[in-house]
Amino acid sequence: MDYEKLGQEAIAQIEAASDLDALEALRVALIGKQGSVSALLKTMGGLSPEDRTLTGPKIHGLRESVNEALTARKAALEAAEMGARLASETIDLSLPSQGVPTGSVHPVSQVMDELAEIFADLGFAVATGPEIEDDWHNFTALNMPESHPARAMHDTFYFPGDAGQMSPREGGNATRMLLRTHTSPVQVRTMLAQGAPLRIIAPGRVYRSDSDATHTPMFHQVEGLVIDRDIHLGHLKWTLETFLKAFFERDDLVLRLRPSYFPFTEPSVEVDVGFAVETGPDGKARRVLGGSGDAPGHGWMELLGSDMVNRRVIKFAGLDPDQWQGFAFGVGVDRLAMLKYGMDDLRAFFDGDLRWLRHYGFSAFDQPTLSGGVGARP
Numbered sequence: 001m002d003y004e005k006l007g008q009e010a011i012a013q014i015e016a017a018s019d020l021d022a023l024e025a026l027r028v029a030l031i032g033k034q035g036s037v038s039a040l041l042k043t044m045g046g047l048s049p050e051d052r053t054l055t056g057p058k059i060h061g062l063r064e065s066v067n068e069a070l071t072a073r074k075a076a077l078e079a080a081e082m083g084a085r086l087a088s089e090t091i092d093l094s095l096p097s098q099g100v101p102t103g104s105v106h107p108v109s110q111v112m113d114e115l116a117e118i119f120a121d122l123g124f125a126v127a128t129g130p131e132i133e134d135d136w137h138n139f140t141a142l143n144m145p146e147s148h149p150a151r152a153m154h155d156t157f158y159f160p161g162d163a164g165q166m167s168p169r170e171g172g173n174a175t176r177m178l179l180r181t182h183t184s185p186v187q188v189r190t191m192l193a194q195g196a197p198l199r200i201i202a203p204g205r206v207y208r209s210d211s212d213a214t215h216t217p218m219f220h221q222v223e224g225l226v227i228d229r230d231i232h233l234g235h236l237k238w239t240l241e242t243f244l245k246a247f248f249e250r251d252d253l254v255l256r257l258r259p260s261y262f263p264f265t266e267p268s269v270e271v272d273v274g275f276a277v278e279t280g281p282d283g284k285a286r287r288v289l290g291g292s293g294d295a296p297g298h299g300w301m302e303l304l305g306s307d308m309v310n311r312r313v314i315k316f317a318g319l320d321p322d323q324w325q326g327f328a329f330g331v332g333v334d335r336l337a338m339l340k341y342g343m344d345d346l347r348a349f350f351d352g353d354l355r356w357l358r359h360y361g362f363s364a365f366d367q368p369t370l371s372g373g374v375g376a377r378p
């Protein structure tokens, strides 16, 4: 038998196979269990030892070259198929989108825009600071020296390295880097950069090692800071009341200022808002903001931390506390969004689930404005 000719014919067929299906059919016909080359291999058992040494290598050689040809043709066909697919699935991103845009604005972005709009009307600028912060701005300059117990409450993510190096500034460690645990360091950065007087809000991401239905390792806060001459608690109360009434779009909102403690304010208050317990359309009890929390069927809900900026913080930030005073506040942006728009699990904010985003997201055309209403509904 002319094994060489057989091989050439088989290889010619393989090279002519026009697609992967045809090639697979050929493979089965040649070297499959019932294939013609396999059948030749089986005949070897019946050969005399002499014949076997003569024809054995030829049959094996035939099988090998058929195998190689199959592998090479398969690779070539697959490459051609991929090339055709890439060519047919090209998307021209410079073309205009068809129909209406399908993306939506995340509730956190929406609430931040609402806050910027409300506070711009009160004369506040938007300030920013780095999320990778140093120990000095995040803690020391906010009156939390190295050994301060309040640091333990922050569950801080520290970066490795440089941990032992002390800062020249008042014993704080300026080189120890961390993910900021709150937006309060932006107070210090803005005072250092801009001096006084100033009025800012600083929205942004903050990080703490914490996770459950109402805590995620990354979340959002907004900081507020007013520095001027003769600022007192009355200014603070009016500002917070005006802000919260505009944000929740309710004139009957009642605030309760409760004595508290933050190292960076003196005195310090926690601000509660009154709510009523009502039965929702689904029959479940829900909290609706408004009215005094002391009324029957009402309660108080803690909302934000605040008060007069501690003299030591003003000094750390390079200003003279005998001339400049101010107030500050900090509040969770995600929490504001949950209260206003009714989500109950914070973790879903950051899952990127399209169904959630479509349900709670906002139209990109629905920019919050004071004249048009800051409370666009999803």
Ligand code: DAH
Binding pocket: 181, 182, 183, 184, 223, 224, 262, 264, 265, 304, 305, 306, 307, 328, 329, 330, 331
């Ligand atoms: N930084 C505080 C926190 O993350 C919140 C806070 C409380 C900010 C009081 C302030 C403030 O500006 O005055 O828990």
